[in-house]
Amino acid sequence: MxxxxxxxxxxxVAVLKSNGADLTQYFYNRMFNHNPELKNLFNMSHQASGKQQHALAGAVLAYAEHIENPTLLINILRSIGNKHVSLNIKPEQYNIVGLHLISSIKEVLGKAATDELLEAWTQAYHELAQIMISIEDGIYCSNLNKNGGWKGWRTFIISKIVEESMEVKSFYLKPKDGQPIAEYLPGQFISVKTYIPSLGYEQPRQYSLSSAFTPKYYRISVKKEKNQFNPDGIVSHIMHSKLAGDEIEVSAPAGIFHINPLSEYPLVLISGGIGVTPLLSMLETNENNNRNPVVWLHSCRDQTVHSFKDHIDYLEQNNEWLTTHIFYENKNKEDDQAIHEGRINLHEVKEEILIDNAKYYICGPEAFIKVQYNSLMQLGIAGENIFYEEFGPQLLHLN
Structure with missing residues (x-):
């Protein structure tokens, strides 16, 4: 350019920002009308909630704002690239997206959308697409070069299902072909894809790998959402209805939210609800490797939805390197007296979490992450030592 x-x-940028909802709504409507096959790739619950539209507008306009030096967004672009790889996005699909995006910009800007302006946006999108394709090609190549690695979708069999709480089941997945599976970094995720009869097409979802790596299987742990008719609950209800022996399509592990399993720094893990899953992978990996000091803070509604409680209690009782603080929003008289009542308050336990050279990992809902991140900053933790994973479209850019 x-x-x-x-x-x-x-x-x-300013006018498109002010019309971001119109821009992305028009874009997605146009794209799905012309290319309905893409519904198999996009999380349609995020379409219904508007989260995907918000995430797309934020990413595109952030790129436009930094058009002179897009490398400032490299971490965001790498995160998006990992999501795309987990969905097996192909280079030619960028052309489809670009066509509908430029048409949507033209629609929103109206008479202001001159041929010269649309050509500039076309060139800007082309350059962004090339950056993304390059990032994703590197990830695809890395996956293929791993022992047991693959590109695209691979059929796995659900070998075992374990109930972890009233809302969460763990699924143990083994490859149907019996060949090796790729190793992953603790904190990463896989995508699974399954057919949804009520929609008439497949739907993918990303789930964190919830255990340390073992060459025998992958484990994911899925929370069953309350309303199966709510778009957010469609896939989780289908997953919870599956049986051992059922088949499911799986992508290779991906994601930039992870620890270095060989590192020697202390860890402070902060989870809310199902955000426990990637942090549990980190914890188990630490147990198998360096056994660095770990402080884990976990918040959930009550004991009935406290997943992996017995397992983590056992680890704490048998390992001096692990300390936990559990918070129940609804604490009962029968609950352990050591459990805190209410939501996580980092200031309340600051003496235990302010550790030299520690790295801080947060996972949970958007509002939960914001509160914990801001608390850590108030306590003097540098932003470069705070990492977080937001399930769903990446709406938070706190660092």
């Missing part, structure tokens, strides 16, 4: 084109793109 030349400087004039960059200036044209940047000049439209």
């Amino acid at each position: 030349n400087n004039k084109q960059k200036a044209l793109v940047k000049s439209t």
